[in-house]
Amino acid sequence: MVVKIAIIKIGFIGLTTLIEAILDERAARKDIEIRSISSGSKLDLESANSLSDIYDSYPADFYILITPNATLPGPKSLASDLSKRKPTMLISDSPGKKLIDELSDNIGCIIVESDPLIAVRKDFLDPVEMTNFNSDVLKVLAITGTIRGVNKILDDVINQISKDVQNIKLPKIVLDRFESIKNSGLTNPYAKSKALASFELAKRAAQISSQANYKEQDREKYLLLCGTSHELMRTAAHLADEAREIEKMNDTVHRSTHLADGSTVDKTKLFDPSK
Numbered sequence: 001m002v003v004k005i006a007i008i009k010i011g012f013i014g015l016t017t018l019i020e021a022i023l024d025e026r027a028a029r030k031d032i033e034i035r036s037i038s039s040g041s042k043l044d045l046e047s048a049n050s051l052s053d054i055y056d057s058y059p060a061d062f063y064i065l066i067t068p069n070a071t072l073p074g075p076k077s078l079a080s081d082l083s084k085r086k087p088t089m090l091i092s093d094s095p096g097k098k099l100i101d102e103l104s105d106n107i108g109c110i111i112v113e114s115d116p117l118i119a120v121r122k123d124f125l126d127p128v129e130m131t132n133f134n135s136d137v138l139k140v141l142a143i144t145g146t147i148r149g150v151n152k153i154l155d156d157v158i159n160q161i162s163k164d165v166q167n168i169k170l171p172k173i174v175l176d177r178f179e180s181i182k183n184s185g186l187t188n189p190y191a192k193s194k195a196l197a198s199f200e201l202a203k204r205a206a207q208i209s210s211q212a213n214y215k216e217q218d219r220e221k222y223l224l225l226c227g228t229s230h231e232l233m234r235t236a237a238h239l240a241d242e243a244r245e246i247e248k249m250n251d252t253v254h255r256s257t258h259l260a261d262g263s264t265v266d267k268t269k270l271f272d273p274s275k
Helices: 014-023 045-049 052-056 073-083 094-102 127-143 146-162 177-181 189-215 219-249
Strands: 003-009 032-038 062-067 088-093 107-112 172-175 255-258 264-267
Touching (some): 003 014, 014 032, 045 073, 062 146, 073 088, 088 146, 094 172, 107 146, 127 219
Parallel strands (some): 003 032, 003 062, 107 172
Antiparallel strands (some): 255 264
């Protein structure tokens, strides 16, 4: 069975940009078909509802909804609508934790704590700043284990659907620091420590961005806070990179690659074959 997946993107978190690619990094999988639908940067109720005609036209077996702050009316309404149709996984950042207890049995969720809110003040954020910030976010998500954690969860749901399991288990998981690190493949304790520091800086960056965007009204202060958040994210990416460099020096980088049937093969040493 080829599982047809519709990925619905409302607004942007860092993971939004590569969510399709992490499921099929080599364009080699034959067990899935993916179509993506996006509202662009907007996540208001009108933008969310406008997507229904598009996803109605695709016969999906599985929905993945990815959005910032899933508690907002737009994402919340869309999550409810999708889950009434087919099994749905919601992926969101830390504010989405407030929604977990409200979700029905036909929708699971992955809360990504290390995917921070960007600073969006008009006199600070432009396309270059936005791109630099998100490149740092992606490095942190990848090396701290969040990307692989998301991968494993989604692959498990896809596997259940492909086997026509009657009562599909849709987990509700918060990828916090230790839940992420256990998926990172890091083995050196100093590499793990750097990755944990990276993770915590990303969380702190989110808190400061929130202050800059919504709480601080003094212009000079909120612009300084915008810069502070993004500098924290830059440092977090540097620490994550250092963690991977330790593993590279020891020839212990863990790689987990999808095959055509959706299964994965793993390796650590560069010249060893994947198994």
